[in-house]
Amino acid sequence: MNAPQALLLTLFLALAWTPPGERLHGAPTQPPAPERAPPAPPARPAPRAHETTPVPAFSEPGPDVAIIDDLVNHYGPVTFDHRLHERMSEITGDCANCHHETEANEPITGCAECHPRERNAADPGVTSLRGAIHRQCLDCHKDWSRANSCGFCHEEAGAAMHGPEDFGEFVGATPTHISPAQSYTYDTAREGLPVVTFHHEDHVQAFGLSCADCHLNDDCERCHGAGMARQTVVRERDCATCHADTDCVDCHDLTEKARFDHAERTGWDLGAAHAAVSCEDCHGPGHGAALTVPASLRCLACHQEAHGVALDALEHPVTLAGSHAYFECVQCHRGSAEGPRSTCVECHDDREFPAWSPGLAGW
Amino acid sequence: MSAPCASTVTSRPSSQTREPDRAQPTTSRRAFLGISVGATLAAPALAAAGEHASALHQDRMGVLVDLTECVGCRRCEWACCDANGLPHGPLHEYDDQTVFEARRYPSPNQLTVVNRAKSDQTEREPVHLKVQCMHCDKPACVSACLVGAMQKDPDGPVHYDASRCIGCRYCMVACPFEILSYEYERSLAPRVRKCELCRDRTRDGKLPACVEMCPVEALTYGRRSELLALAHDKIARHPDRYTDHIYGEHEAGGTSWLYIAGRDFASLGLPTVGPKSPAALSEAIQHGIFRGFAVPIVIAGLLGAVNHLTKEDHK
Numbered sequence: 001m002n003a004p005q006a007l008l009l010t011l012f013l014a015l016a017w018t019p020p021g022e023r024l025h026g027a028p029t030q031p032p033a034p035e036r037a038p039p040a041p042p043a044r045p046a047p048r049a050h051e052t053t054p055v056p057a058f059s060e061p062g063p064d065v066a067i068i069d070d071l072v073n074h075y076g077p078v079t080f081d082h083r084l085h086e087r088m089s090e091i092t093g094d095c096a097n098c099h100h101e102t103e104a105n106e107p108i109t110g111c112a113e114c115h116p117r118e119r120n121a122a123d124p125g126v127t128s129l130r131g132a133i134h135r136q137c138l139d140c141h142k143d144w145s146r147a148n149s150c151g152f153c154h155e156e157a158g159a160a161m162h163g164p165e166d167f168g169e170f171v172g173a174t175p176t177h178i179s180p181a182q183s184y185t186y187d188t189a190r191e192g193l194p195v196v197t198f199h200h201e202d203h204v205q206a207f208g209l210s211c212a213d214c215h216l217n218d219d220c221e222r223c224h225g226a227g228m229a230r231q232t233v234v235r236e237r238d239c240a241t242c243h244a245d246t247d248c249v250d251c252h253d254l255t256e257k258a259r260f261d262h263a264e265r266t267g268w269d270l271g272a273a274h275a276a277v278s279c280e281d282c283h284g285p286g287h288g289a290a291l292t293v294p295a296s297l298r299c300l301a302c303h304q305e306a307h308g309v310a311l312d313a314l315e316h317p318v319t320l321a322g323s324h325a326y327f328e329c330v331q332c333h334r335g336s337a338e339g340p341r342s343t344c345v346e347c348h349d350d351r352e353f354p355a356w357s358p359g360l361a362g363w
Numbered sequence: 364m365s366a367p368c369a370s371t372v373t374s375r376p377s378s379q380t381r382e383p384d385r386a387q388p389t390t391s392r393r394a395f396l397g398i399s400v401g402a403t404l405a406a407p408a409l410a411a412a413g414e415h416a417s418a419l420h421q422d423r424m425g426v427l428v429d430l431t432e433c434v435g436c437r438r439c440e441w442a443c444c445d446a447n448g449l450p451h452g453p454l455h456e457y458d459d460q461t462v463f464e465a466r467r468y469p470s471p472n473q474l475t476v477v478n479r480a481k482s483d484q485t486e487r488e489p490v491h492l493k494v495q496c497m498h499c500d501k502p503a504c505v506s507a508c509l510v511g512a513m514q515k516d517p518d519g520p521v522h523y524d525a526s527r528c529i530g531c532r533y534c535m536v537a538c539p540f541e542i543l544s545y546e547y548e549r550s551l552a553p554r555v556r557k558c559e560l561c562r563d564r565t566r567d568g569k570l571p572a573c574v575e576m577c578p579v580e581a582l583t584y585g586r587r588s589e590l591l592a593l594a595h596d597k598i599a600r601h602p603d604r605y606t607d608h609i610y611g612e613h614e615a616g617g618t619s620w621l622y623i624a625g626r627d628f629a630s631l632g633l634p635t636v637g638p639k640s641p642a643a644l645s646e647a648i649q650h651g652i653f654r655g656f657a658v659p660i661v662i663a664g665l666l667g668a669v670n671h672l673t674k675e676d677h678k
Contacts, residue, residue, distance in 0.1 A: 074454060075454075119570075119580070121585060124427075124583045124584075124585040124589055124590065124593055125593045125596065125597075127580050128580065130578070130580075131577075131578070131579055131580030134578040134579045134580075135432065135579045135580070138434050138578075138579055149436070149455070149458035150436065150438075150454065150455075150458070150578075151455060151458070
């Protein structure tokens with residue numbers, strides 16, 4: 001653990017639950033407060049750099065696990081899987097979900113810098129550290145499958161505490177209980193072509209999209225079920241983010257559409273070797289309208305360098321001299337790399353095409 | 364009634380000055396009867412004095428409940444029982460959410476209860492409502508009590524004194540919030556039971572037990588005036604989160620407990636109560652009749668005159 005991580009962990013360890021019975025409204029020996037106007041609990045200005053712990057916030061990894069063990073009152077400590085929450089926050093609004101006073105690439109603002117360990121009678125609008133942390137957690141865990149009971153996070157009072165070592169395999173793991181369907185079929189209101197089939201697995205595996213690529217600022221309940229709701233989020237990504245220029249019929253149909261098949265859809269069978277190549281390697285970056293027939297340059301990028309096969313005009317089984325050197329690979333290699341190739345007669349026939357070429361008729 | 368009471372917290376006048384207010388009454392019921400006879404004779408003077416009895420300290424305390432923060436964990440129920448010496452199970456028993464299936468009312472063994480409001484279909488999270496004595500500024504229970512067993516502390520709490528109570532339960536009928544409960548199952552000296560705003564704890568500088576326990580600090584204890592300012596500020600800053608209504612600011616003449624919520628309070632199960640104290644009308648009639656003892660004198664005079672004029676006929 002490097003120094004910034006250690007500092008961050010220290011911050012978490014500082015989170016505390018005020019023991020009951022302690023005087024929350026100050027000591028009785030204090031003089032009475034003078035009469036004053038009722039405080040208008042203001043929106044507090046965010047603490048600035050000189051007040052904050054100098055930890056690069058979001059450019060540095062946070063701790064895997066934070067043990068919140070200062071409380072130990074009615075309940076035992078909390079073992080907080082920071083890594084798991086960090087991953088979920090990619091979808092639901094970034095680290096600022098919890099670190100709400102910290103902006104990207106700024107030092108983390110510690111909770112205790114605004115939220116005092118004990119409630120302050122003079123400023124009832126400020127939530128104490130204990131209240132703030134509970135709110136932060138329960139804002140999501142409020143009614144999650146009725147699991148908002150204290151024991152969901154807290155150990156029993158006096159129970160043996162879990163340490164980070166007990167969470168080795170668990171920490172940061174992709175939740176296994178989230179298993180989206182391979183495909184979803186939607187009955188839209190569109191007249192004529194109401195059925196839209198969305199192949200989730202293809203988007204994840206074939207197209208290599210991450211959860212956050214689509215589910216940015218999405219509802220927690222999409223994964224966690226009804227009840228796990230955050231009302232503040234508005235989903236930022238939908239189909240049109242990528243498919244703005246896609247033809248209607250590519251998605252809409254009268255019945256369920258089959259999964260994407262490169263051979264059927266494009267006439268180019270990827271075969272065994274090309275199936276493992278990512279879309280971008282051939283088609284270049286971008287989705288939707290950017291999908292075009294690969295330029296020869298992209299074939300050569302692999303076939304020259306990766307395979308060590310000198311696939312230039314001289315080594316090509318057919319000498320590609322003259323104007324042939326400028327052909328796109330797919331002009332001859334149709335269907336698949338191994339599949340049927342153009343024969344000479346497709347261009348060089350006895351007809352007058354191309355007009356300038358030396359057709360068989362001229363021989 | 365004594366002068367306005369001193370504070371229960373340190374930022375207010377020291378606790379010694381409040382002792383006279385909190386001195387246990389020594390009046391027995393027999394002595395009370397004697398007093399009441401004298402009081403009848405001195406009714407005009409008492410009626411005049413009564414107008415000053417409701418003087419409230421401007422720093423009186425209260426609790427602000429932010430229903431948008433409450434998660435329905437029911438730990439306030441546990442803390443209340445624990446602080447008041449009432450029977451209660453271990454904390455984890457309060458995880459039981461089946462209790463929300465029926466609306467509950469405070470009872471002698473549970474001075475505060477949390478209910479789950481009926482869903483209005485648009486909310487995605489259930490709304491929970493903690494109920495307890497509202498500690499009205501002009502309490503109907505105090506007005507209804509024949510023997511002064513219910514008293515409003517000038518600094519907030521409405522206090523019940525079992526040693527004075529004759530068990531008539533007029534206070535229960537009078538309460539517009541249907542809060543008071545009675546120990547019907549206790550055969551000897553049953554008591555009315557209600558939240559006392561933890562006046563013993565606050566006198567020692569502690570928070571009310573429920574406020575201290577609340578994990579999300581949905582409950583805030585403080586001066587009522589400051590809580591109102593805080594509530595108004597919250598509503599102004601988050602108009603999408605709160606309805607523009609502080610329940611208890613004006614209800615029943617104002618209460619020490621204040622609520623803010625995301626939807627109207629009637630739908631949450633809080634009674635719709637007008638801005639006038641329910642005691643106002645009956646007190647106005649009573650005090651009006653007896654003001655200067657004029658009406659009784661007039662009536663007695665009329666009856667005497669009738670008697671005097673009619674008794675001649677029977678000779």
